[in-house]
Amino acid sequence: MTLWLNKQFLILLISGGILAVGNKIYELALPLILYDLTHSSVAMSVMRGIDFLPNLLLAAFIGVWVDRARKKLWSVFSVLVQLILLTTLYFWTAYGSPSIYVFYITGFLLMTLGYAYSNARVALVKLVLPGQHLTPANAAFSFLGTAIAIMGPALTGLILMLSDLNAGLLLTAIAFVPACLLILLLPADPEPSTVPRGNFRQELKEGWNELLRNRILKQITVLVIFLNSTTGMVDATIVFAAKDGLRLDNAALGLVLSAGGIGGLAGSLLISPLRCRFSIGHILGVTTLLSGLAYAVLYFAHNGLILATGLFFDGMFGTISSICIWTYRQESTPQHLIGRVSGITGSAFKLGMPFAILAAGWISQHYSPALVFGTAALLNIVMFIACRMSSLWSPRFTEELRISAH
Numbered sequence: 001m002t003l004w005l006n007k008q009f010l011i012l013l014i015s016g017g018i019l020a021v022g023n024k025i026y027e028l029a030l031p032l033i034l035y036d037l038t039h040s041s042v043a044m045s046v047m048r049g050i051d052f053l054p055n056l057l058l059a060a061f062i063g064v065w066v067d068r069a070r071k072k073l074w075s076v077f078s079v080l081v082q083l084i085l086l087t088t089l090y091f092w093t094a095y096g097s098p099s100i101y102v103f104y105i106t107g108f109l110l111m112t113l114g115y116a117y118s119n120a121r122v123a124l125v126k127l128v129l130p131g132q133h134l135t136p137a138n139a140a141f142s143f144l145g146t147a148i149a150i151m152g153p154a155l156t157g158l159i160l161m162l163s164d165l166n167a168g169l170l171l172t173a174i175a176f177v178p179a180c181l182l183i184l185l186l187p188a189d190p191e192p193s194t195v196p197r198g199n200f201r202q203e204l205k206e207g208w209n210e211l212l213r214n215r216i217l218k219q220i221t222v223l224v225i226f227l228n229s230t231t232g233m234v235d236a237t238i239v240f241a242a243k244d245g246l247r248l249d250n251a252a253l254g255l256v257l258s259a260g261g262i263g264g265l266a267g268s269l270l271i272s273p274l275r276c277r278f279s280i281g282h283i284l285g286v287t288t289l290l291s292g293l294a295y296a297v298l299y300f301a302h303n304g305l306i307l308a309t310g311l312f313f314d315g316m317f318g319t320i321s322s323i324c325i326w327t328y329r330q331e332s333t334p335q336h337l338i339g340r341v342s343g344i345t346g347s348a349f350k351l352g353m354p355f356a357i358l359a360a361g362w363i364s365q366h367y368s369p370a371l372v373f374g375t376a377a378l379l380n381i382v383m384f385i386a387c388r389m390s391s392l393w394s395p396r397f398t399e400e401l402r403i404s405a406h
Contacts, residue, residue: 003136008128008186012121013140015182019079020148022175023114026086027051029168033093034103036165047107054112056350062116063343064203067336071120071127071189078117079180082110086173093166119346123338126330127189134330135275138323143268147261207340214332219392220284220325221345226383227288229352230376231318233360234295241298241369242307252304259308263315270316271323280324281392285384287317287324292380298373310373 003009031047054062066074089106092098129137211218242248242256274283294317297310333341360372387393 003129003133003140006129006133009125009133009137011182011185012124012128013144015179016121016141017144017148018175018179018182019114019117020145022172022179024148025168025175026110026172029165029172030103030107033165033168034100038100047103050104050107051111052350052354053108054115055346056354057347058112059115059119059343059347060204060207060340061200061343062112062119063207063340063346064200066116066119066123066339066343067203067207069120071124072183072186074120075117075124075183076180078113078120079176079183082113083173083176083180085109085113086169086176090166090169090173093169094164115346119339119342122326122330122342123335124186124189126333126335126338131331135323135327136272138326138330139268139271142271142319142323143265147265204340207337207344210333210337210341211344215391216281217329217332217341217345219390220280220328221348223284223288223383223387223392224325224345224349225352226379227291227321228349229356230291230295230379230383232353232356233372233376234298234314236357236360237364237369237372238298238307238311240364241301241373242304245369246301246304246307248304256304256308256311260311260315263312263317264319266312267316267319268323271320274320275324275327280328281387281390281394283324284321285387285393287321288380288387289384291317291321292377292384295373295377295380299370299377 034047085106089098089102092102125134125137125141211221238257239253242253248256291314294310294313297313298307301307301310329342329345330338363372363375
């Protein structure tokens with residue numbers, strides 16, 4: 001059976017797309033509503049910053065709960081509680097005056113539940129698909145997510161055109177209803193694990209032991225910590241560089257940022273043939289180097305076209321790299337540990353980002369945004385050299401890294 005004839009995969013893809021659109025709406029709406037209520041850029045920035053916390057602080061623990069639970073019921077529960085939170089916040093805001101802390105807490109809970117659903121979906125994809133379909137499946141999810149991300153400026157405009165910004169919360173809640181119904185169509189998954197259950201700490205330790213046992217995934221995790229750090233530096237600086245340095249207006253900025261999304265779409269289409277020809281270690285090493293060269297293009301950018309070119313290639317190589325990482329993690333992790341390993345690595349992946357983003361802000365303020373891009377380019381080149389010297393590049397591990405690419 002081909003991937004696109006797999007009913008369970010299509011249910012996961014369509015429901016995931018609906019949820020991604022809904023999530024994008026409320027992620028845009030919450031800071032705008034908060035700013036409309038407080039007229040405080042600080043309050044708006046804090047709301048944005050809360051997006052990082054669930055993944056950084058709770059991902060490993062959520063992984064244990066996902067491994068304990070039936071994935072379908074966990075997914076339905078996560079979506080249903082988000083629906084209830086959004087509906088409650090809509091009516092509270094429409095007919096009351098909630099404090100900013102209500103928005104902060106609700107935002108934190110929504111992001112936590114969103115990550116809980118994402119973790120369960122990783123496990124469900126591994127459960128319903130054979131190994132050879134994991135790469136194209138992840139590419140399809142990435143393509144859909146990137147396409148929706150490109151819609152960000154259009155969705156922002158839609159929200160701003162609403163007579164009541166709070167309606168964005170209600171729109172998201174309504175969108176979550178068909179997604180929840182679709183997930184209910186999935187067949188009941190089997191018992192979460194045949195492995196005897198210990199206490200919470202012991203189960204978490206089992207996830208850590210699995211990661212430490214998997215030498216390749218451990219090396220990839222270390223690489224991704226640094227890759228995400230340089231990506232975070234660039235993402236945190238690009239708007240400031242475009243607006244303050246190049247003096248782009250909002251329309252031009254939207255087009256420039258869309259170039260990164262278009263590059264991501266191209267990467268999603270390229271990954272399957274690349275995976276069939278090359279090992280993940282080689283792909284990760286080369287895309288790390290090429291992302292560094294894309295950052296170098298940003299360093300020398302003196303107009304919007306060059307900036308868009310750098311973002312296009314950054315989006316393409318970053319997407320190829322991300323899909324390889326997700327796929328190898330799914331392929332190499334036992335089913336009963338996938339939630340824990342996904343949670344632990346997901347949390348580890350973000351470890352360097354807060355520090356990198358703070359450093360990028362400091363460098364931009366005291367020196368220039370171009371220096372941030374140059375620093376990110378040099379760091380990626382250093383990472384490529386390290387990758388080239390590691391086991392990821394060794395021919396000895398080529399077949400291990402391919403696993404089920406064909």
